[in-house]
Amino acid sequence: MDKVALITGASGGLGQALAEKLQQDGWQLVLVSRDGQRLSDVYGAQHTQITQDCSTPEGVQQLFAQIEQQSIKVNALAHCVGNIRLGAMHRMAHEDFIACMQANLFSAYYTLAGFIQHNKQHQQAASAVLVSSAAARIGTPNHEAIAAAKGGLEAMLRGAAATYASANIRINAVAPGIMQTPASATLISSDLTRDIASKQYPIPGIGDPKQVADVMAWLLSAQAEKVTGQVWSIDGGFSAIRPIVK
Numbered sequence: 001m002d003k004v005a006l007i008t009g010a011s012g013g014l015g016q017a018l019a020e021k022l023q024q025d026g027w028q029l030v031l032v033s034r035d036g037q038r039l040s041d042v043y044g045a046q047h048t049q050i051t052q053d054c055s056t057p058e059g060v061q062q063l064f065a066q067i068e069q070q071s072i073k074v075n076a077l078a079h080c081v082g083n084i085r086l087g088a089m090h091r092m093a094h095e096d097f098i099a100c101m102q103a104n105l106f107s108a109y110y111t112l113a114g115f116i117q118h119n120k121q122h123q124q125a126a127s128a129v130l131v132s133s134a135a136a137r138i139g140t141p142n143h144e145a146i147a148a149a150k151g152g153l154e155a156m157l158r159g160a161a162a163t164y165a166s167a168n169i170r171i172n173a174v175a176p177g178i179m180q181t182p183a184s185a186t187l188i189s190s191d192l193t194r195d196i197a198s199k200q201y202p203i204p205g206i207g208d209p210k211q212v213a214d215v216m217a218w219l220l221s222a223q224a225e226k227v228t229g230q231v232w233s234i235d236g237g238f239s240a241i242r243p244i245v246k
């Protein structure tokens, strides 16, 4: 079977790192962004490029209609759409909370549902990888909205992995700590804020999206054919260990 991967949020930092890695691994790529100009700025005329908004049911419906029209069968999904919306919950505006849920949880739900529908229709084995966050795994100040969205994403993927295991559709996620991408740029824009962010991690430093992309590529690969319903943390131990502070 051809290896054809759909990357959403493909113009973003993680999306670009993953596109590079999957291309090296021999995947054909279908790249999605809300902004077609950004896609062609980044990728030129390479790959199949589709302009749609994966945070709405209509956008996802159109996306898969365009994929079908081009007779493409995608058997891998890397859903890289999302943002980092921080703020204490008593001060967060309702609109900001909804926007956070839409970008991080609803987009994952709609896109995964569309991907599953596509693969069931073509009766093919498939694999999806979503992107959670360390904030879903351990209480982190001012991360209430993003924790709600990504915690929902993790619970959703386990449910979906159970539902579709018999159809040979695997669903996993990665949960990064802070990475150097446009989404985190304002959080680590000065030496001081960057240094403070780095020190929060047992293995200190700001993550490289290429390292996260490597794990995502493995989860999509045939080597991971027995892996489903899992969330792999890539956060310098932030959510799992508490070393002695010296």
Ligand SMILES: NC(=O)c1ccc[n+]([C@@H]2O[C@H](COP(=O)([O-])OP(=O)(O)OC[C@H]3O[C@@H](n4cnc5c(N)ncnc54)[C@H](OP(=O)(O)O)[C@@H]3O)[C@@H](O)[C@H]2O)c1
Pocket: 009, 010, 011, 012, 013, 014, 015, 032, 033, 034, 035, 038, 053, 054, 055, 080, 081, 082, 083, 084, 099, 102, 103, 104, 107, 131, 132, 133, 134, 175, 176, 177, 178, 179, 180, 181, 182, 183, 184
């Ligand atoms: N960077 C970090 O420190 C960090 C840490 C933990 C988790 N994450 C997660 O990692 C994933 C990738 O993010 P990134 O760091 O690569 O950020 P990024 O460079 O900003 O890329 C994310 C992409 O998501 C799309 N997007 C954002 N908001 C959207 C919305 N409301 N509706 C539809 N699409 C939207 C954008 O694509 P278009 O504008 O092209 O459509 C954007 O390019 C996200 O799920 C993020 O939550 C990031």
